[in-house]
Amino acid sequence: MEKIVSLCKRRGFIFQSSEIYGGLSNTWDYGPFGVELKNNVKRSWWKSVVYERDDIFGIDAAILMHPKVWEASGHVENFYDLKSDCKSCRKRHKTADLKDKNKCPECGGQLTEARPFNLMYKTHHGPVEDAGNLIYLRPETAQGMFVNFLNILDTKHPKLPFGMAQIGKAFRNEITPGNFTFRTREFEQMEVEYFVRPDEADKMLEEWIEYRFKWYLGLGLKKENLRKRPHSKDELAHYAKSCTDIEYNFPFGWSELEGIANRTDFDLRQHSNASGKELKYFDDATKEKFYPYIIEPSGGVDRSVLAFLTDAYFEEKVHPVRDRTPKVPDGCLRQPVSNGVKDDMRVVLKLDKDLAPVKVAVLPLLRNRPEIVELAKKLAADLKKCFITVYDDTGAIGKLYRRQDEVGTLFCVTVDVQSLEDKQVTVRDRDTMQQERIGIDSTKKYLTEKLGTVL
Numbered sequence: 001m002e003k004i005v006s007l008c009k010r011r012g013f014i015f016q017s018s019e020i021y022g023g024l025s026n027t028w029d030y031g032p033f034g035v036e037l038k039n040n041v042k043r044s045w046w047k048s049v050v051y052e053r054d055d056i057f058g059i060d061a062a063i064l065m066h067p068k069v070w071e072a073s074g075h076v077e078n079f080y081d082l083k084s085d086c087k088s089c090r091k092r093h094k095t096a097d098l099k100d101k102n103k104c105p106e107c108g109g110q111l112t113e114a115r116p117f118n119l120m121y122k123t124h125h126g127p128v129e130d131a132g133n134l135i136y137l138r139p140e141t142a143q144g145m146f147v148n149f150l151n152i153l154d155t156k157h158p159k160l161p162f163g164m165a166q167i168g169k170a171f172r173n174e175i176t177p178g179n180f181t182f183r184t185r186e187f188e189q190m191e192v193e194y195f196v197r198p199d200e201a202d203k204m205l206e207e208w209i210e211y212r213f214k215w216y217l218g219l220g221l222k223k224e225n226l227r228k229r230p231h232s233k234d235e236l237a238h239y240a241k242s243c244t245d246i247e248y249n250f251p252f253g254w255s256e257l258e259g260i261a262n263r264t265d266f267d268l269r270q271h272s273n274a275s276g277k278e279l280k281y282f283d284d285a286t287k288e289k290f291y292p293y294i295i296e297p298s299g300g301v302d303r304s305v306l307a308f309l310t311d312a313y314f315e316e317k318v319h320p321v322r323d324r325t326p327k328v329p330d331g332c333l334r335q336p337v338s339n340g341v342k343d344d345m346r347v348v349l350k351l352d353k354d355l356a357p358v359k360v361a362v363l364p365l366l367r368n369r370p371e372i373v374e375l376a377k378k379l380a381a382d383l384k385k386c387f388i389t390v391y392d393d394t395g396a397i398g399k400l401y402r403r404q405d406e407v408g409t410l411f412c413v414t415v416d417v418q419s420l421e422d423k424q425v426t427v428r429d430r431d432t433m434q435q436e437r438i439g440i441d442s443t444k445k446y447l448t449e450k451l452g453t454v455l
């Protein structure tokens with residue numbers, strides 16, 4: 001995990017939050033490549049659950065909600081972890097993580113009895129800070145969809161089964177956050193609430209487990225690093241009848257990426273009782289009115305990003321000359337260009353083409369030759385209209401390749417002296433490091449064929 005953390009900082013994927021003040025523990029900021037990767041994960045999820053289907057509607061509900069939402073949902077009463085405090089060093093522990101429930105794992109001191117600790121962040125709504133204005137930062141995006149159930153029925157008139165999808169921030173005052181961005185107190189969720197006939201819930205749950213599992217595989221996670229793990233009864237959240245986690249084999253062990261739960265009609269009933277508005281579905285054909293069951297695939301954006309980064313990370317030996325030397329037309333190699341890299345290893349992120357933050361880099365072989373720089377900049381400007389493209393002339397070619405490999409750039413296009421005469425450039429493939437000499441005018445066509453439609 002240290003290598004991933006180090007790469008993330010070195011290349012501008014993820015920084016510690018408020019670092020100039022010493023950092024705020026377990027909070028992270030996404031840098032220029034991190035935000036692109038994260039947006040690509042979210043876009044791919046949205047495409048899969050909204051655009052490629054006819055039965056799911058996207059929404060973007062407010063983070064701040066009426067406090068009664070969290071009473072009705074059961075979070076005020078049930079959304080807690082048990083904590084135990086050390087009487088000597090005062091460190092607070094999540095009781096479930098303790099091997100010995102009486103002894104502090106840090107200093108061996110005696111622990112207090114386990115006490116519940118509600119995970120919801122509290123704040124006040126409006127200028128008066130009293131109990132009457134107490135509200136919560138949402139601990140899940142799901143409730144924003146349940147409270148909009150009638151709005152979707154009234155505006156979209158959907159037939160069962162149908163769903164809602166939302167991506168957004170959630171907040172939990174976790175007792176023991178950690179493992180980089182895996183468990184934090186502020187994170188983003190990607191959730192679907194899928195409303196089904198109660199007698200179809202078990203079948204739909206299985207379908208959603210498969211659908212979501214395939215999404216991770218389709219974006220390149222290795223099969224051997226993914227598994228499904230059904231929850232035992234004592235692990236289930238207060239609202240769930242059953243749940244299966246999709247887990248990833250992180251460097252710190254198998255851990256949850258996403259949970260797919262059968263929430264039954266718990267939420268719609270609870271909100272109906274608490275609000276006085278009947279959140280039922282009327283079936284025109286059978287004339288029945290009933291509470292649908294809810295199947296909920298609920299994933300974490302940050303955890304997915306961490307899994308994609310981990311899975312894509314490779315250290316590889318490269319040929320000492322070939323990779324830093326653009327091909328000339330007859331296929332021979334030019335004299336090696338000094339690359340400023342001490343050894344011949346490369347770190348490469350083999351991210352899926354939809355996820356890679358940068359698709360193409362245009363690199364001039366000689367930055368002190370204005371004609372080459374001009375041609376390269378012109379090509380980059382042209383490619384930017386079609387693909388996320390960067391121009392870089394801040395180092396020797398070997399160094400530039402290494403840098404692009406580290407952020408997962410799919411293709412490097414090198415403009416050299418020969419390009420001025422033969423109007424050709426060298427295109428290098430990130431994964432194979434194979435180089436091809438192609439006409440400048442056909443670069444866009446060539447890349448379109450290679451990349452297909454990227455998100």
Ligand code: GAP
Nearest residue numbers: 140142182183184187257258259298299300303
């Ligand atoms: N609405 C259901 C729900 O919130 P959950 O299993 O508590 O279920 C769903 O959370 C997903 O949200 C998890 O699978 C995980 O990916 C992400 N998640 C939960 N807590 C997190 C945390 N503290 N830090 C980062 N991601 C978290």
